[in-house]
Amino acid sequence: MGEIMAKYKDVSNWLREKIMDGTFAMNKKIPSENKLAEKFGYSRQTVRQAIGILVSEELLVRAQGSGTYVSRHAAKIRQPATKRIGVVITCPDDYIFPGIIHGIEDVLSREHYTMTLGITHNRYTDEENALRQMIANGVDGLIIESTKSALPNANGLLYREIFDRGIPVVFLNGYYYGLKESYVTMDDIEAGKIAAKALVSRGHKNIGGIFKSDDIQGIKRYEGVQAFMRDKQLALAENSVFWYTTEDIPYLFTGDFDTVLLSRFSGITGLVCYNDQIAASLVRLFTRHALSVPEDISVVSFDDSSLADTVSCGLTSVVYPSVGIGHNAAEIILKKLSDPACGDCIIMAPKLNERGSIRDLTVIGAAADTSIL
Numbered sequence: 001m002g003e004i005m006a007k008y009k010d011v012s013n014w015l016r017e018k019i020m021d022g023t024f025a026m027n028k029k030i031p032s033e034n035k036l037a038e039k040f041g042y043s044r045q046t047v048r049q050a051i052g053i054l055v056s057e058e059l060l061v062r063a064q065g066s067g068t069y070v071s072r073h074a075a076k077i078r079q080p081a082t083k084r085i086g087v088v089i090t091c092p093d094d095y096i097f098p099g100i101i102h103g104i105e106d107v108l109s110r111e112h113y114t115m116t117l118g119i120t121h122n123r124y125t126d127e128e129n130a131l132r133q134m135i136a137n138g139v140d141g142l143i144i145e146s147t148k149s150a151l152p153n154a155n156g157l158l159y160r161e162i163f164d165r166g167i168p169v170v171f172l173n174g175y176y177y178g179l180k181e182s183y184v185t186m187d188d189i190e191a192g193k194i195a196a197k198a199l200v201s202r203g204h205k206n207i208g209g210i211f212k213s214d215d216i217q218g219i220k221r222y223e224g225v226q227a228f229m230r231d232k233q234l235a236l237a238e239n240s241v242f243w244y245t246t247e248d249i250p251y252l253f254t255g256d257f258d259t260v261l262l263s264r265f266s267g268i269t270g271l272v273c274y275n276d277q278i279a280a281s282l283v284r285l286f287t288r289h290a291l292s293v294p295e296d297i298s299v300v301s302f303d304d305s306s307l308a309d310t311v312s313c314g315l316t317s318v319v320y321p322s323v324g325i326g327h328n329a330a331e332i333i334l335k336k337l338s339d340p341a342c343g344d345c346i347i348m349a350p351k352l353n354e355r356g357s358i359r360d361l362t363v364i365g366a367a368a369d370t371s372i373l
Contacts, residue, residue: 103326192224
């Protein structure tokens, strides 16, 4: 009798462990009785008894004619505190992330928390893998830069599972539509207005832009530029706005698109760039074609990174408060751990760092508002 009890406990303990570490996720079907019996070398009756134990614990639910599934109740059973926070970012090579990570670590270390880092490369499959691994290894909370935040959330069911498990989440830079969770962002609409103002205040009226379409920051920065131009009764040069996605970046400045980009930006005197990386790449493109910044075209950008100083004239750029973003995100996640009802959101105000990439067309003797591109 004792041997039979040990057998069904072997099965029930194994199933319980796989449910708790996320291998068998909420609403997912567990292996059939036949497969479990084959795996353990036990009878189906022993396996059925083991499953019955977990059904009584409300970890599993039987669906007649369909099989046995992990219940919603199982997701709400929290693992012991780990003093570990998962941080998921899109790209470790992006210059804004060292500051964000520094800000997060500064706060977490003071409270004796450690950080586990996951990388998504702005790909949904990598986001899913990173999050599932963190759930399996155990984290108390998650700080996440959402993947392709301007597009529908491909991992909606996974996020629902995370919330059902009671794991608090803070989003960085953007957030998924329909998920009412805490977030920390820069005010990208205001940032767009600041960038447009930097050009308009120096006499530029024919203004174009290059923006990222699959991240919400690109959409909002464009929205801000549009709003400022309308307020000044000006129109953004619609034919001179170029949109790109994450997948386009490796190919955009190889030389193959030079003709397209130069054609798109002809007829403008000012250009708003999604970030310093894009701006610096465009300056190099212009240089290859004997055009200079700001004499031939003025450029304003976002992030105020180290790249802004690599351009000979220096890029005028909206400051991205990377350390503050990380600091605030860590503060909120710790607050949510002690107060699950916390729904704090922070939108940080941007400011402009002016350098030499904008030509002043208002001074006496400046060229008329036309472009030689």
